[in-house]
Amino acid sequence: MIRQRLFSEFLATCLLLVIVVGSGIMAERLAGGNDAIALLANTLATVGGLYVLIEVFGPVSGAHMNPAVSVVMAIRGDLAWTRLPAYIAVQLAGAACGAWLANAMFDLPLGFSEKARGGAGPWLGEIVATAGLLLVVLRAPSSRVAAIVAAYIGAAYWFTSSTSFANPAAAFGRMFSDSFAGIAPADVPAFVAAQALGAALGVSIHALLGKDHG
Template identity: 70%
Template sequence: MDLPRKLAAEALGTALLLAVVIGSGIMAERLSGGNVAVALLANTLATVGGLYILIEVFAPISGAHFNPAVSAVMAWRGELPAGVLVLYIAAQLLGAMLGAWLAHAMFDMSILQFSTKLRTGMGQWIAEAVATAGLLLVILRAPAGRGAAMVACYIGAAYWFTASTSFANPAAAFGRMFSDSFAGIAPSSAPGFMLAELVGAGIGVLIHRALSATESTAPAREQALDTSAQQIHEA
């Protein structure tokens, strides 16, 4: 009975995350008077707060992945059973779509819609790879108990330093296809984002491994230096 509970947590958490992202984007666009910078700032602040809370709430149940790229990395590391990976991804994609619909319902918009917002080009794809690589690096290297805050802060920063406003999540790209709003992405643009995000996740893992290898050799180097210094002193 534990697996259904985990899948429900992933679906619900992803749905709420997309409702936060899309809903705050709709509200920001309506209240900003056409000022895109103000709208993005409001969207960013809502996402940072919502993401932090959702991770804290759902992490003890499912790990609070809300992201197929994160789940894939955890399965590769052996922290998520390989047989469960497909179910996690299915729950995340379903939750993302339902989250978009929930946001529309709250703002009295047409529930079923598709985005017409094109987001494409090499700069956008590089930005998504960078955003996702950084996200995975933060997740893998965050000290115990600080992951939620660090992930939320990183995503908030990446909203502004990446050209793509940091989706960093194939489920988010999937869910945003179903919303012709401030946070949407056209279906024709989503595959490029998803591929860039998966590549970025791989890059993040490689960087983490390289840093871990450096850390593991540091004590040996320090011990060798101490030994040499002691020998020189004794001589």
């Protein structure tokens, strides 16, 4: 059973990065230098793909695809602490494999991204994006979590200055693709720190709001 769950998390995270990175490459090539059109195409692909991934893999592993989500699920008791390291390991491995697969499909060389994403604005954007994501994950009805999470991420692509990575595994994987969705390795640690802070903030807001009284 645990092997199935870990394989599910690996495959789901891998496919998430294939969707995010691959659609970014395709969008950049077809947009003719128009970043707004490229981001719109990247957003639409991510929204649709994320919804499908949560629906397909959620019943098997929870479809976290995100170490921040897994940590919070462990704190809530929905994921055993003993399984948390393995979840994070396969998420990171899946993210890297997904980026490499996207590169291979579009004949891009393997290597690291040179796309700089540093600065106070993007870091604040990651705090906001991740706080919102965790709040949505914790409060969305289970029957609608796929649609609500996908919709939130799609919106956050546009209202955050960082384009809403909101996921340490995504930040890790995207540094392996020098493309529209990439991030320079030097900028990853600050993004992950901002995401951790945002996750803690999202959990705190959820606690302050209390139970949904309908």
